[in-house]
Amino acid sequence: MSGQDYEAPSGAFSQRDDATAGSGAMIYRCGDCAVRVPLEKGAPIRCQKCGARVLYKERTKRMVQFEAR
Amino acid sequence: MPHKPPTQEELEKRKIVGVNFETVTDVSSTDFPGHYPGEDHAWDIERFKKGFSVEFHQNDPYEASFSLIGCDASIANAFRRIMIADVPTLAIENVFIWNNTSVIQDEVLAHRLGLIPFTGGREGLHEFLKWFEKPAEGEQPNCTDYNTVELSLDIKCEDNDDADSKETDPTKLYHHAHVYAKDIVFKPIGRQEQYFSGENIIRPVNPDILIAKLRPGQQISLTMHMHKGVGSDHAKFSPVATASYRIMPTITITQPILGRDAEKFQKCFPKGVIGLEKVTAKEAAQKGSGYRGHEGELKAVVVDPKRDTVSREVLRHEEFKDKVKLGRRRDHFIYLVESTGQWESDAIFLESVSHLKAKAKSLEQQLVNMVR
Ligand SMILES: [Zn+2]
Numbered sequence: 082m083s084g085q086d087y088e089a090p091s092g093a094f095s096q097r098d099d100a101t102a103g104s105g106a107m108i109y110r111c112g113d114c115a116v117r118v119p120l121e122k123g124a125p126i127r128c129q130k131c132g133a134r135v136l137y138k139e140r141t142k143r144m145v146q147f148e149a150r
Numbered sequence: 151m152p153h154k155p156p157t158q159e160e161l162e163k164r165k166i167v168g169v170n171f172e173t174v175t176d177v178s179s180t181d182f183p184g185h186y187p188g189e190d191h192a193w194d195i196e197r198f199k200k201g202f203s204v205e206f207h208q209n210d211p212y213e214a215s216f217s218l219i220g221c222d223a224s225i226a227n228a229f230r231r232i233m234i235a236d237v238p239t240l241a242i243e244n245v246f247i248w249n250n251t252s253v254i255q256d257e258v259l260a261h262r263l264g265l266i267p268f269t270g271g272r273e274g275l276h277e278f279l280k281w282f283e284k285p286a287e288g289e290q291p292n293c294t295d296y297n298t299v300e301l302s303l304d305i306k307c308e309d310n311d312d313a314d315s316k317e318t319d320p321t322k323l324y325h326h327a328h329v330y331a332k333d334i335v336f337k338p339i340g341r342q343e344q345y346f347s348g349e350n351i352i353r354p355v356n357p358d359i360l361i362a363k364l365r366p367g368q369q370i371s372l373t374m375h376m377h378k379g380v381g382s383d384h385a386k387f388s389p390v391a392t393a394s395y396r397i398m399p400t401i402t403i404t405q406p407i408l409g410r411d412a413e414k415f416q417k418c419f420p421k422g423v424i425g426l427e428k429v430t431a432k433e434a435a436q437k438g439s440g441y442r443g444h445e446g447e448l449k450a451v452v453v454d455p456k457r458d459t460v461s462r463e464v465l466r467h468e469e470f471k472d473k474v475k476l477g478r479r480r481d482h483f484i485y486l487v488e489s490t491g492q493w494e495s496d497a498i499f500l501e502s503v504s505h506l507k508a509k510a511k512s513l514e515q516q517l518v519n520m521v522r
Contacts, residue, residue, distance in 0.1 A: 115367070140249065140250070140251060142249070144246050144247065144248050145246075145247045145256060146244060146245070146246050146247075147244070147245045147246075147247065147256055147257055147260035148243065148244060148245075148260065148264075149241075149242045149243055149244065149245050149260045149261060149263050149264025149265075149374070149386070150243075150261065150264055150384050150386070
């Protein structure tokens with residue numbers, strides 16, 4: 082076992098989803114219906130399914146280290 | 151004036167702390183050199199051995215109660231403090247969270263995980279596993295099989311399609327609505343396999359500790375590193391739920407307490423402290439015993455003063471005030487050690503003894519270096 086396994090990935094981090102990689106879309110979650118909402122840059126902030134205007138950013142996919150104390 | 155050596159009765163009296171209606175007397179010990187003129191109270195190993203004894207009242211894996219009789223409060227307290235703060239255990243120290251979409255925050259979850267007591271093979275825990283050296287700033291940690299134990303927790307909550315349509319209990323409606331300590335999985339590495347397999351596997355002492363609650367779609371995915379540590383660093387490393395001692399209570403009935411009074415007297419103490427016995431013919435025949443003409447009546451006798459809480463309730467009653475003397479034996483310590491499961495309770499005490507011995511040895515070495 083080595084601590085190196087748990088080193089945070091280096092370099093620029095992208096929140097883009099695999100499916101939408103390259104298209105420039107970011108994935109959000111609708112605050113009302115929890116559906117996945119891919120948004121292009123400059124697109125209106127709006128759920129494509131229910132029309133809600135509150136969207137949440139997804140949690141980072143990066144490992145986060147904590148001390149258990 | 152020549153010095154008269156103290157009688158046995160006088161020696162016993164010196165050990166007693168007086169517990170009165172409103173005051174406490176003779177709190178400090180007096181068995182040190184120079185206190186009593188003409189008496190030698192220099193500490194001596196042979197004299198200590200003669201006056202010292204250990205008595206076990208209960209010895210279970212998770213709870214042990216025993217008495218140390220004939221030692222000073224400083225020593226008794228040193229053992230207590232070492233048991234709480236210096237006996238090492240293994241606990242979760244680092245949490246690497248890959249994903250946590252539950253409502254419990256990452257840092258709170260990590261804190262909760264750290265407090266879960268774990269157990270495993272004794273030989274592996276106490277002999278094989280060594281201290282983990284904390285890396286210097288910017289250095290990589292040196293995690294190996296002999297100083298780090300890896301655990302993982304991977305759980306996802308999903309709808310239970312077999313659930314009744316009228317069901318309202320989340321644990322039946324969903325799979326893994328509750329995350330328990332038993333969901334944590336041990337990942338043996340290297341030689342850990344030979345020390346921690348089968349019944350010696352590293353596992354939570356209490357499998358049903360609730361860690362988090364989930365709803366469908368939420369998941370927790372993390373790995374954990376356990377290290378050895380001591381209670382003085384963090385309470386999660388303490389091997390005891392608590393280790394404490396009480397000083398032995400003494401109850402001396404100075405005048406007979408009979409009949410209805412005896413029953414009332416008994417109720418002034420916790421159960422089992424005071425018993426009721428019939429006055430014998432022999433006692434009733436004795437002149438000046440106070441039992442004359444009371445043959446067959448019930449009298450109060452002290453059965454088990456150890457169980458007394460020294461509430462002093464008895465001293466509030468006018469009729470008992472002058473018939474009983476309460477006190478505590480200054481050199482009799484009743485310990486209660488509750489293990490969290492990584493050590494046997496009695497082994498924690500034995501470990502504290504060897505710790506104190508090691509501390510004394512290192513102090514001795516430092517003194518030798520000082521005068522050199
Ligand atoms: Zn929506």
